Amino acid sequence: LFLTAMAIHLSLRVAPLDLQQGGNSRIPYVHVPAARMSILVYIATAINTFLILLTKHPLFLRSSGTGTEIGAFFTLLTLVTGGFRGRPMWGTFWVWDARLTSVFISFLIYLGALRFQKLPVEPASISIRAGPIDIPIIKSSVNWWNTSHQPGSISRSGTSIHVPMPIPI
Numbered sequence: 001l002f003l004t005a006m007a008i009h010l011s012l013r014v015a016p017l018d019l020q021q022g023g024n025s026r027i028p029y030v031h032v033p034a035a036r037m038s039i040l041v042y043i044a045t046a047i048n049t050f051l052i053l054l055t056k057h058p059l060f061l062r063s064s065g066t067g068t069e070i071g072a073f074f075t076l077l078t079l080v081t082g083g084f085r086g087r088p089m090w091g092t093f094w095v096w097d098a099r100l101t102s103v104f105i106s107f108l109i110y111l112g113a114l115r116f117q118k119l120p121v122e123p124a125s126i127s128i129r130a131g132p133i134d135i136p137i138i139k140s141s142v143n144w145w146n147t148s149h150q151p152g153s154i155s156r157s158g159t160s161i162h163v164p165m166p167i168p169i
Contacts, residue, residue, distance in 0.1 A: 072110035
């Protein structure tokens with residue numbers, strides 16, 4: 001809670017507004033962490049589904065179901081905030097860009113897994129196990145294809161944005 005409160009304070013009060021974008025420059029403070037969480041939760045859920053196969057322990061089944069719900073929420077939040085961020089840039093809320101499409105496919109996998117959870121068989125865990133191939137596609141799509149989405153601003157080699165801005169993210 002403390003870190004969340006600090007991130008909100010830093011993103012709303014400390015980080016400077018962009019000269020050209022104004023208040024729209026604050027959207028990435030929600031969009032980027034939501035995108036990272038959707039990927040991290042997906043990886044954790046996929047690990048849980050593999051552990052279900054190995055151990056048949058009900059804890060992994062329960063955490064996999066919860067992870068699917070949380071991951072679907074963060075993926076939807078990523079898509080919605082990305083649309084609000086993209087509207088001033090592209091003139092529309094949605095373009096069939098490589099990263100947007102791959103995140104949308106991840107969202108469809110989550111929705112399928114949520115739908116399959118109600119069935120007595122295990123197709124939910126099958127769909128979650130098949131989905132991790134989408135994770136590297138999401139991560140690297142802006143570097144592999146020249147689309148309207150901007151390249152990654154934060155990487156292992158550094159950042160291309162002003163120093164006070166990545167701290168809240």
